[in-house]
Amino acid sequence: MIASTPAFFISFDSLKDLFVNLIQSLGFGESFGWVAFLLAGISISFLIINVMVMATAFYTWFERRMIGRFQVRRGPNRNGPFGIFQPFADVLKLIMKEDTIPDAADKPVFTLAPIALLAPTLMIMIVIPFGTYLRDDALLSNLNIGILFIVGVTSVNSIAIFMAGWGSRNKYAILGSMRGAAMLISYEIPMALGITSVLLLSGSLAMTQIVQSQSIWFILVMPMGFFVFMAASTAEMSRTPFDQIEAESELGSGYNTEYSGIKFAVLFLAEFMAPIVTAAIVTTLFLGGSQGFDFLPGGIWFAIKMFVLIFLLLWVRSTWPRLRIDQIMGFAWKVLFGLGLFNIFLVAVEFMVAVELGHTKDDGSLTTEYMLIMAAVNWMVTIIAFVILANFVGKKKYHRPEPTASPLANMGIGGD
Amino acid sequence: MSTIRTEPVTINLGPQHPSTHGVFRLRVTFDGEEIIDVEPVFGYLHRGTEKLAESRNYVQIVTLTDRMDYVASMSNNLAYVRTVEKLAGIDVPERAQYIRVISVELQRIASHLMATGFLLNDLGALATPLVYCFRERERILDLFEMLCGARITLSYMRPGGVFQDAPDDFWNSLNTLISDFPNYLDELESLITTNEIVLARTIGVGLLSDTQAVDSGVTGPVLRAASVKWDLRKANPYEVYDRVKFDVPIGNSGDTYDRYYVRLQEMRESIKIISQCIEQIEPGPVRTETPYFIRPPVGETYSSVEGPKGELGFYMVSDGGISPYRCKVRAPSFINLTPLKDMLTGWKMGDLIIILGSIDIVLGEVDR
Numbered sequence: 001m002i003a004s005t006p007a008f009f010i011s012f013d014s015l016k017d018l019f020v021n022l023i024q025s026l027g028f029g030e031s032f033g034w035v036a037f038l039l040a041g042i043s044i045s046f047l048i049i050n051v052m053v054m055a056t057a058f059y060t061w062f063e064r065r066m067i068g069r070f071q072v073r074r075g076p077n078r079n080g081p082f083g084i085f086q087p088f089a090d091v092l093k094l095i096m097k098e099d100t101i102p103d104a105a106d107k108p109v110f111t112l113a114p115i116a117l118l119a120p121t122l123m124i125m126i127v128i129p130f131g132t133y134l135r136d137d138a139l140l141s142n143l144n145i146g147i148l149f150i151v152g153v154t155s156v157n158s159i160a161i162f163m164a165g166w167g168s169r170n171k172y173a174i175l176g177s178m179r180g181a182a183m184l185i186s187y188e189i190p191m192a193l194g195i196t197s198v199l200l201l202s203g204s205l206a207m208t209q210i211v212q213s214q215s216i217w218f219i220l221v222m223p224m225g226f227f228v229f230m231a232a233s234t235a236e237m238s239r240t241p242f243d244q245i246e247a248e249s250e251l252g253s254g255y256n257t258e259y260s261g262i263k264f265a266v267l268f269l270a271e272f273m274a275p276i277v278t279a280a281i282v283t284t285l286f287l288g289g290s291q292g293f294d295f296l297p298g299g300i301w302f303a304i305k306m307f308v309l310i311f312l313l314l315w316v317r318s319t320w321p322r323l324r325i326d327q328i329m330g331f332a333w334k335v336l337f338g339l340g341l342f343n344i345f346l347v348a349v350e351f352m353v354a355v356e357l358g359h360t361k362d363d364g365s366l367t368t369e370y371m372l373i374m375a376a377v378n379w380m381v382t383i384i385a386f387v388i389l390a391n392f393v394g395k396k397k398y399h400r401p402e403p404t405a406s407p408l409a410n411m412g413i414g415g416d
Numbered sequence: 417m418s419t420i421r422t423e424p425v426t427i428n429l430g431p432q433h434p435s436t437h438g439v440f441r442l443r444v445t446f447d448g449e450e451i452i453d454v455e456p457v458f459g460y461l462h463r464g465t466e467k468l469a470e471s472r473n474y475v476q477i478v479t480l481t482d483r484m485d486y487v488a489s490m491s492n493n494l495a496y497v498r499t500v501e502k503l504a505g506i507d508v509p510e511r512a513q514y515i516r517v518i519s520v521e522l523q524r525i526a527s528h529l530m531a532t533g534f535l536l537n538d539l540g541a542l543a544t545p546l547v548y549c550f551r552e553r554e555r556i557l558d559l560f561e562m563l564c565g566a567r568i569t570l571s572y573m574r575p576g577g578v579f580q581d582a583p584d585d586f587w588n589s590l591n592t593l594i595s596d597f598p599n600y601l602d603e604l605e606s607l608i609t610t611n612e613i614v615l616a617r618t619i620g621v622g623l624l625s626d627t628q629a630v631d632s633g634v635t636g637p638v639l640r641a642a643s644v645k646w647d648l649r650k651a652n653p654y655e656v657y658d659r660v661k662f663d664v665p666i667g668n669s670g671d672t673y674d675r676y677y678v679r680l681q682e683m684r685e686s687i688k689i690i691s692q693c694i695e696q697i698e699p700g701p702v703r704t705e706t707p708y709f710i711r712p713p714v715g716e717t718y719s720s721v722e723g724p725k726g727e728l729g730f731y732m733v734s735d736g737g738i739s740p741y742r743c744k745v746r747a748p749s750f751i752n753l754t755p756l757k758d759m760l761t762g763w764k765m766g767d768l769i770i771i772l773g774s775i776d777i778v779l780g781e782v783d784r
Contacts, residue, residue, distance in 0.1 A: 071547040171427050175449075175765065240542060241613055250540075250769050252434060321613045322540025324766040325449055390612075400677070403668045405645040406626035 012126075015040040048125050056273045057087035063272070063314055070318040091265055099261035102169060110167035114259070114266035116160035120153040121273045128280045129208045129289055130299050146207035147195055150281060151188075154236065158184035161245060161255050164267065168258035176254030179325050180238065180245040186332040187235040187242075193340030194229030197222055197347045198285050203365055211289030216371040219286040224343040224382040226286045228336050233282065235328065237274035239313065241320045242328055279309035335389065346381060350374050424452060431460045435538050435769045438779030442768075449764045454757045461783040469743040474500050474575055474710040477743070482569035484745065485781040487530050490523035490560075491723040493573035498654065499719040499730035500575040504712035511700040512577035513655045518590070518693050519563065519572060520721070521686040525597075526556045527724035528637075528679040531776040535676055536608065538773035539617055540766075545608060552600055555593055562586045575710055577703030587694070594691050601683055609677070618673035622759045622771035625670060632754040636726025638775055641678045642670030648722035660692040675774040709738040716742075725749050725776055749781040 019036035028035075061076065061084055068075025076083035101107055127146040143149060158181055165177020199205065201221065202213040219226045235242035246254035256267045283289060283305040292301030323331065354360055359370035366374070430441035439460035445453035465484060469477045481492040494516055501508060508516075533549030557567040563582055564572040572578055608614055624634070629642040639646055647664040649657040665681035667674025712734040720729030726748025733742040752775050759771050 067542070067544075071544050072551055073547065171425060175427075175446075179449075240540060243540065244766075250435065250766055318542055318544050320541065321536060321611070321617060322766070323613055324617060324764055326764065327616055401668060403643050403666045405666055406643045408626050408630045409644045409646040 012040055012044055015043050044126065048122055052122055052125060052273060052276070053269065055276055056269055057091070058084070059276055059310070060087050060090070060272050062310075066311070066314050067318045070315075094265035094268070095262050097261040099263060100258075102258050104169040105258065106167040106169065108167075109163050110258075111263070113160050113164035113167055114263045114270070116156060116163060118266050118270040118273070120156040120160075121270050121277055123153050124150050124277050125280065127207050128284055129211055130302050143206070145205045147199065147205050147210065147285070151192060151195065155188060157236065158188075164259070165255040168255075170258050172251045172253070173255050173257045176245050176251045176257070180255060183238070183242065183244055183325070183328055183332075184236060186329055187232045187336075189232075190228050190332060190336035190340045191232035191236060193337070193344060194225050194232060195285065197225040197340075197344050200344065200347050200351055201366065207284050207289075211284060211291070213365040214288045214291065215365075215368045216375060217286065217288040217291075220375045220379075221371050222343060222347055222374075222378050224339055224378065224385065225347070226282075227382070227386075228340045228343060229285065230282060231336055232332070233278045234313065234316070235332070237271070237278055239275070240317045241323050243322055244325050244328060275310050275313050276306070279306040279313070282309055339385065342385070346378065347374075350377070422448070429768070435773065437534065437773065437777055438782075440772075440777065440779055440782070442772075444760075444768065446765065451760050451763055451765070451768060454760045454768075456753060456756055458753075458779070458782050461779045463784065465784040466743050466745060470739055470741065473708075473738045474504075474712075474740070475708065477740070478573065479569070479571050482571055483780055484747065484784055485527075485723065485725065485728075485749065485778045486568060487778055488523050488527040488724045489568065489570040490519045490572060491527075491721060491728055493570065494520050494655075495719070495721045495723065495728040496730055497573045497575045498721060499717060499732050500710065500712070502719045503715065503717045503732055503734055504575065504706075504710050506576045506706055506710075507704055508577055508655075509701045509704060510656070511581075511697060512702040512704075514693050514697040515578050515582055515702060516573060517655050517657065517660075518690050518697075519560070519578075521689050521693075522556050522559060524686050524724045525683050526553045527776075528683050529553045529556075531679055531724075531773075532604070532608075532676060535672075535770060535773045535776075536614075538769045539614060545604075548604065548607070552597070555589075559586060559589055559593065562589065574703060574706075576706040577701070579703065581702045590690070590694065594687055594694070597687050598684065601680065605680060609680070615673065617766070617770060618671065618676060618774075620669070620671050620673075621763065621767050622672045622774065623670055624755055624759055628755055628758060629670065633751050634726070634755060636723070636748050636752065637678045637682060638670075638675055638726065638752050640664065641667035641674035643667055648720060648727055654721060656693070656696070657689075659696060660689050662689050672770055672774040675776075679776075711736060711738055720746065723748055725778070725781070726752055745784055747781040747784060749775075749777040749779075750784075753777060753782065 019039045065075040076086040079085040079089050161180040162177045165173040202210040238245040287305045290298030290302040359367045424445045424447050426445045430436040431439040441457040443455040481496045482489040529549040533546035536545035624642050626642045626644045629639050643666050662685045667678050714736045716733040718731040720727050729746035731744040732740045735741040
């Protein structure tokens with residue numbers, strides 16, 4: 001097992017084997033296997049927390065730099081080359097600030113909320129298969145219900161945000177978290193629908209299996225599913241155009257109004273970790289995970305795809321205005337829910353046809369040729385659906401009728 | 417099981433709030449997200465401009481007017497010096513009138529750019545459109561710096577003209593700006609005017625009917641967006657506005673989108689006015705000699721101009737001394753807030769911010 005895994009990759013199993021060997025070489029017997037298990041678990045947690053925190057730190061720098069570029073300014077450029085140490089300065093500042101808790105706050109809830117928001121985000125990373133796709137090499141490779149785990153764990157988000165708003169006993173915070181509770185729960189459904197369509201094709205809940213079944217990337221096979229999932233997950237991490245939970249211009253700062261110091265830093269961390277995690281999930285589900293050409297290892301391809309997605313999310317964030325809360329809810333239930341169901345229907349029908357015509361491989365997944373046909377059909381259907389939506393539901397075709405002057409005013413110069 | 421008991425929540429929006437455009441406070445009662453009652457509270461930026469004017473002489477008051485609508489000082493200057501000229505019977509040389517018109521139209525563009533940028537900011541667009549608007553506004557402020565050395569609090573005008581002629585550099589830069597600006601406005605429009613989210617958020621939101629608008633004394637782009645064609649530059653031409661051709665753009669229904677769009681079109685009209693002024697302007701003096709202590713005859717007068725935010729008027733009473741006996745400002749930002757409650761009631765939290773943003777208030781002028 002260890003021999004077949006690339007040297008740069010660490011998984012729970014490889015670490016466990018390492019510690020078992022270590023313990024045995026120190027002269028302890030088989031009965032100390034639990035120590036190896038524990039040490040492997042601690043090592044994985046340590047690794048994930050540190051790598052993710054550092055990745056998020058540099059992501060905040062990247063985001064601020066890029067948004068600076070979008071806004072015709074430079075962005076942070078004072079600390080270190082290109083301002084790359086800006087996140088450290090930020091975190092240092094936040095840690096040194098006084099950690100205030102409002103008098104009227106519900107203290108345990110208020111204190112637990114940042115942890116409850118950060119933990120699930122970190123936990124998602126353990127089932128993401130970073131490495132070369134031919135092996136079972138997610139950090140926690142033996143989890144055969146990977147995607148179900150993700151759906152379950154991300155649901156904790158809405159509770160954490162509600163805890164933060166409720167605990168801080170602030171009207172702005174409670175408004176933000178009420179919006180959050182309504183919005184996050186609504187968008188779970190289109191997100192789950194997007195995932196379901198992936199599962200129909202992959203035939204497995206394991207993330208590694210999902211990656212293996214993508215002989216054609218699922219973004220090509222079912223663009224509508226990708227769109228639904230992407231929109232829903234943008235809402236799940238509450239970024240523009242769905243940033244109702246914070247809504248700087250409306251609620252001040254939304255659910256985290258009362259937070260300061262290290263608690264705010266943790267909330268901030270969770271919030272900025274969300275795009276990275278979402279990009280990792282989308283890469284796994286729709287962009288073929290670590291698939292790529294041979295001249296680079298799979299992990300690098302995975303990172304490149306994540307980076308493209310993160311940039312896409314950043315682009316959206318820095319350009320679009322925000323929707324109103326009722327429009328956001330309407331978008332979830334009227335548009336995304338319908339599109340998601342339609343997509344599942346489409347994929348399911350195509351899958352049944354494939355089974356009837358014998359286009360399946362031995363493990364139940366579809367042949368590459370059939371996936372190409374599906375891709376052609378689905379792209380056409382998606383484009384038609386979007387054109388119909390844009391023209392009949394959207395306001396893109398809004399025509400400003402020629403205004404007629406009100407009779408209430410008379411400028412006395414012959415009505416020019 | 418009984419139903420869940422709900423009750424309205426009263427929230428103080430402001431005086432410290434990112435989107436109230438200054439120290440404005442709104443006591444809003446919400447039923448969930450819906451607004452059921454609004455009570456504006458202002459006066460946090462009251463500096464007693466009108467009272468201070470009574471102890472300053474007529475030239476010194478110009479600096480006070482800068483600080484009223486601090487994003488449109490030129491228009492304030494013009495409204496004030498015109499009132500003094502009318503009160504004291506001072507003639508203004510023609511070149512000075514042209515320079516004044518050019519500078520107030522530039523100021524109108526700058527002010528409308530700020531209004532548009534902040535409206536988009538209120539819509540939640542994370543400052544990107546705002547910075548784009550500010551980039552162009554900077555060029556106008558550079559022009560002002562050439563004119564008078566200041567960028568915001570300009571004090572450029574004096575009773576009897578302007579305090580110095582525009583330098584030669586100014587005309588070159590102005591010509592470049594005029595030729596660039598329509599392209600820039602096209603760019604802005606392509607980003608905002610057809611943006612699906614902007615349309616969804618603004619169309620039909622914050623309706624103000626023409627009757628309501630006229631009844632509550634609203635003026636400026638807010639009034640014209642409600643399809644009332646009323647513009648003092650046309651209705652009561654002052655300076656050289658009777659010699660230039662321009663349209664008065666109006667809106668359809670008086671919603672937030674119309675208010676945005678009317679401002680955008682007014683910027684195009686301002687460009688037209690400026691380019692005509694550049695063609696017509698001729699060399700000559702820019703200031704009538706007036707004594708430093710102007711002593712207008714005993715009497716009272718009211719004079720108003722079409723500022724970027726609406727009818728900006730000064731009512732001044734002279735007792736024959738070196739200072740006015742009374743100086744009252746008709747501040748458009750303040751009066752445009754009159755129909756606020758009607759406009760806001762029934763809309764949601766997010767709409768409140770953009771409706772307030774589309775009225776385009778400046779607290780320095782509301783509170784004076």
